Amino acid sequence: MTKFSNLVRRVQESTADVCKAAQHVHLNKKEAWQVASAMSYQELEHLTSDRAFDADLHFTDGGPLTVLYLLCVDSINFCFWPQCGLEYEHLARGLKEALIRDKQALDPHRLACFDGDQLQKLLSLTTPMPAQDRRAELLREVGQQLLSHFDGRPQNLIAQAEGSAVRLVDLIANSFPGFQDRTMYRGREVWFLKRAQIFVGDVWGAFQGQGLGRFDDISELTMFADYRVPVVLRQMGILVYSAQLANMVDTRYELAAESEEEVEIRACTIQAVEELKSALRERSSRDGCPVPHSVQLDWFLWERGERERETAPPHHRTWTTFY
Numbered sequence: 001m002t003k004f005s006n007l008v009r010r011v012q013e014s015t016a017d018v019c020k021a022a023q024h025v026h027l028n029k030k031e032a033w034q035v036a037s038a039m040s041y042q043e044l045e046h047l048t049s050d051r052a053f054d055a056d057l058h059f060t061d062g063g064p065l066t067v068l069y070l071l072c073v074d075s076i077n078f079c080f081w082p083q084c085g086l087e088y089e090h091l092a093r094g095l096k097e098a099l100i101r102d103k104q105a106l107d108p109h110r111l112a113c114f115d116g117d118q119l120q121k122l123l124s125l126t127t128p129m130p131a132q133d134r135r136a137e138l139l140r141e142v143g144q145q146l147l148s149h150f151d152g153r154p155q156n157l158i159a160q161a162e163g164s165a166v167r168l169v170d171l172i173a174n175s176f177p178g179f180q181d182r183t184m185y186r187g188r189e190v191w192f193l194k195r196a197q198i199f200v201g202d203v204w205g206a207f208q209g210q211g212l213g214r215f216d217d218i219s220e221l222t223m224f225a226d227y228r229v230p231v232v233l234r235q236m237g238i239l240v241y242s243a244q245l246a247n248m249v250d251t252r253y254e255l256a257a258e259s260e261e262e263v264e265i266r267a268c269t270i271q272a273v274e275e276l277k278s279a280l281r282e283r284s285s286r287d288g289c290p291v292p293h294s295v296q297l298d299w300f301l302w303e304r305g306e307r308e309r310e311t312a313p314p315h316h317r318t319w320t321t322f323y
């Protein structure tokens with residue numbers, strides 16, 4: 001059993017350090033508290049009751065094949081923007097249709113032999129995406145590592161987490177190298193684990209927090225540091241970019257992966273959602289309003305970003321396999 005290292009805590013702590021030291025991005029905490037106080041009670045009730053999992057878009061069959069499907073989706077859930085018109089939904093729906101077409105895959109007894117080749121074949125049945133070869137390698141890794149560490153059974157992966165979302169993130173990051181979303185910032189390690197955490201959030205959502213999706217500590221997860229949510233937080237005035245960074249982002253200049261600018265955007269995005277949650281906790285002590293998990297705040301912000309993507313300012317552009 002891989003040593004438990006609580007990588008989610010490393011995400012919390014390392015991104016808080018980056019946010020404090022950031023030169024190109026400012027987290028306006030006062031604005032975050034304003035936004036939190038302006039959220040309606042009804043909105044918060046909906047947020048906290050909703051696991052925001054889109055069951056029409058995704059494959060769900062109530063069993064381990066759903067876990068495997070989500071592991072495949074989230075192993076290649078990154079960088080759609082270079083291909084005009086391509087969105088996350090095309091990936092989710094494409095893999096769902098490929099799985100349903102591959103009738104044999106639906107035989108639960110066959111699940112254990114879902115190896116790298118089968119998973120890679122699924123990709124060839126979906127919409128071509130940027131870096132198709134890299135995505136095929138990442139899918140192959142899912143098949144290989146699932147076979148070598150978990151007897152090819154996704155339910156074994158879930159069982160080893162023993163009902164802990166944090167342990168499951170650790171297992172994913174330690175068992176599937178492609179999910180190890182971390183970098184260096186001014187000589188110190190920074191962790192984001194966006195796809196590992198979104199996988200756990202998706203399993204929790206797909207199973208409505210029950211059975212294979214039951215986690216006692218889902219509240220520990222951070223938001224998922226992608227390129228859509230920072231746009232919404234910037235529009236709210238919670239994230240403020242330096243004039244130079246604002247110009248780079250607004251003119252669609254590509255930010256290098258692991259550059260200070262990119263790392264600061266991702267770290268401050270995570271900390272902005274934590275600040276919103278702190279503000280809502282404080283408000284709740286006064287008016288008893290429901291307090292969403294970071295996962296639920298994330299979905300609220302992401303789906304708002306999706307709705308407004310045609311009219312919103314540009315998101316930052318970084319070529320990466322992490323988000």
Ligand SMILES: Nc1nc2c(c(CN[C@H]3C=C[C@H](O)[C@@H]3O)cn2[C@@H]2O[C@H](COP(=O)(O)O)[C@@H](O)[C@H]2O)c(=O)[nH]1
Binds near residue numbers: 054080299
């Ligand atoms: N923070 C955050 N980022 C998310 C998601 C999702 C999908 N969530 C669904 C899954 C289950 C529920 O039904 C959710 O609705 C994708 N992404 C990221 O966004 C970017 C894609 O954007 P665009 O090019 O516009 O499709 C890309 O980095 C992708 O990895 C999320 O929930 N939170």
